[in-house]
Each structure stands twice: as C-alpha cells, then as structure tokens.
Amino acid sequence: MTKYIAGFGLSFAITSLFSAILVVLKETNQALLDWMKAATGHHWVTQGVLVITLFVALGLIFSNIKLDEKLDDRMMLTAIISTTIIGGLIIIGFYLIHI
Amino acid sequence: MAAEGIIMAHAAFGVLGILAGIWLFVDILNVNENNKGRIKYMSIAVAVFILLAYLLGGYWYVAFYGDDRGIITAGPWPWAHLFFMEVKEHLFFMLLLLSMYLPIVVHSNCLLTDKGSRNLVLTVAGLIVLLGLTMEGFGSVISMGVKMGLLGR
Numbered sequence: 704m705t706k707y708i709a710g711f712g713l714s715f716a717i718t719s720l721f722s723a724i725l726v727v728l729k730e731t732n733q734a735l736l737d738w739m740k741a742a743t744g745h746h747w748v749t750q751g752v753l754v755i756t757l758f759v760a761l762g763l764i765f766s767n768i769k770l771d772e773k774l775d776d777r778m779m780l781t782a783i784i785s786t787t788i789i790g791g792l793i794i795i796g797f798y799l800i801h802i
Numbered sequence: 803m804a805a806e807g808i809i810m811a812h813a814a815f816g817v818l819g820i821l822a823g824i825w826l827f828v829d830i831l832n833v834n835e836n837n838k839g840r841i842k843y844m845s846i847a848v849a850v851f852i853l854l855a856y857l858l859g860g861y862w863y864v865a866f867y868g869d870d871r872g873i874i875t876a877g878p879w880p881w882a883h884l885f886f887m888e889v890k891e892h893l894f895f896m897l898l899l900l901s902m903y904l905p906i907v908v909h910s911n912c913l914l915t916d917k918g919s920r921n922l923v924l925t926v927a928g929l930i931v932l933l934g935l936t937m938e939g940f941g942s943v944i945s946m947g948v949k950m951g952l953l954g955r
Contacts, residue, residue: 705910708922712907715899722895745864747891751856754895758902776918780925787896787929798888802881 704776710766711758712779716786718758723790725750727797805866812859813941819851819901820934826904827927830920833913845908848930852901856894863891873951874944882947890940897933900926 729736729746739746826844829837867887874883904926911919 704919707906707910708919711903712922715903718899719896722892726892748860748864750892751860751895754899755902758899762906776916776922780922783900783922783925783929787900787933790896791893794892795889798885802885 704771704774704779706766706769706771707762709770709774709779710764710768711762712783713765713770713774714758714761716782717761718754719786719790720793721757722750722754723793725753726794730797730801805862808858808862808866812855812862813938815851815855815858816934816938816941819848819855820931820938822847822851823927823931823934826908827924827931830913830923830927833920835914838914841913842905842908845905848927849901849905852898852930852934856898859894870944870948874947877947877951877954879947879950882944882950886940886943886947890937890944893933894937897930897937900930900933904930 729739729750736746739749742749743752822844826841826848829841829844833841871883871887874880874887904923907919907923907926911923913920913923
C-alpha cells in the first residue's frame with residue numbers, strides 16, 4: 704500500500720462519517736443550518752464544500768505521516784466498507800425517523 | 803427547457819459513471835498487461851462522470867428543485883422528497899468521495915502482482931456501482947413523486 708492509498712483511504716473513512724453526522728447536526732440545530740445557508744447561499748452547497756475540502760486536506764496530511772507503514776489493504780478495506788455502511792445507515796435512519 | 807436538459811444530463815452522467823465502474827470492475831477481475839492502461843483511464847472516467855453528475859445535479863437542485871419540492875410535498879407521495887430526496891442528496895457525497903479515491907488507488911498500485919490492492923479496487927468500484935444504482939433508483943422515485951403530485955391537482 705502506498706502513502707496516498709492509506710492517507711486518502713483514511714480520509715474517506717473520516718470524511719464520510721463527518722458528512723453523515725453533519726446531516727444530523729444541521730437538521731437538528733437551527734443555528735448551524737442558518738450558518739450553512741449564509742455561508743454559500745445553500746446549506747447543501749456548504750456541506751459539499753466542507754466535505755470535499757476536508758477529504759483533500761486530510762488526505763494530504765495523512766499521506767505525509769507514514770500511515771502506509773501502519774495500515775494494510777485489509778484494514779483499509781474494512782475501514783472503507785464499514786464507514787460507508789455506518790454513514791449510510793446514519794443518513795437513512797435519520798430521515799426514516801423524521802419522515 | 804434548460805432545467806430538463808440539466809437534470810437529464812445529471813442522470814446520464816450518473817449512468818456513464820456506473821457503466822465505467824462496472825467496466826473497471828470486470829477489467830480488474832481479468833487484469834493483465836494488455837488492459838492495465840485501460841484500467842487507469844477508466845478510473846479517471848468514473849471520477850469525471852460522477853463529478854459532472856454531482857455538479858449538474860447540484861446546480862439543478864439549488865436553482866430549480868424548489869418548485870418540484872412544493873409539488874411533491876403537497877401531493878400523495880410527500881416521502882419522495884422527505885425521505886428519498888433528502889437521503890439522495892446527502893448519500894451522494896460518499897459516492898463522490900469514493901469516485902475521487904478510485905483513481906488514487908488504481909494509479910498508486912501494482913495491480914498485476916498485488917492481490918490485496920486488487921481487492922481494494924474491486925471494493926471501491928463495487929461500492930461506487932451500488933451507490934450509483936441507488937442514486938438512479940431514488941431519482942426515479944423523486945420523478946414519480948412530482949408526477950403523482952401533478953396528477954393529483
């Protein structure tokens with residue numbers, strides 16, 4: 704595994720969970736939702752900017768701290784699958800409850 | 803007319819991203835010296851198609867979706883917005899991030915010799931295809947929500 708696969712893989716895991724948690728936070732906190740609307744004109748656009756910026760920034764940071772020496776393909780695979788499922792369930796569960 | 807063109811392009815680029823993902827998945831299962839270069843191009847194609855679907859869908863959502871949302875929520879299928887649209891617009895970020903990650907995994911790996919790397923690419927591509935199909939399915943429910951709302955008027 705190279706440093707970029709490890710760095711951006713871990714970044715994906717963290718950012719996808721961050722994105723799911725941000726959905727719950729903005730939908731339950733009016734002040735946060737208002738700030739996100741004011742920041743770009745639309746809360747979803749702000750979320751997109753935050754998510755993409757965080758993914759790239761964390762990816763570059765993690766790529767330079769030799770994570771590839773501590774992580775292997777199996778660990779990365781587990782992290783990507785589990786955070787995709789958990790993040791997806793957080794979003795689906797939240798809107799199922801609030802439908 | 804512009805709105806219809808944008809939303810159709812959004813769906814079309816999504817489908818192209820899914821097809822490119824399937825293509826890459828099959829190529830990885832049969833990786834060899836001959837398709838090594840094509841796999842790299844296809845990983846970039848997936849990222850570009852999904853990015854275009856995101857940008858076009860995002861622009862349509864912000865600029866034009868408000869009227870449709872009113873029709874859906876006042877109609878017999880309000881959950882087409884309250885659940886399907888809300889989940890789609892937020893789940894899409896994971897699809898976008900995976901599509902950005904795919905070329906990094908493909909270009910940084912020695913796919914011919916490393917089975918672990920191939921499994922990682924297969925997983926990322928597989929998740930992209932699954933999430934992409936989910937997005938397409940949710941999009942059709944949202945369209946039906948608008949239709950049901952208009953029929954009920």
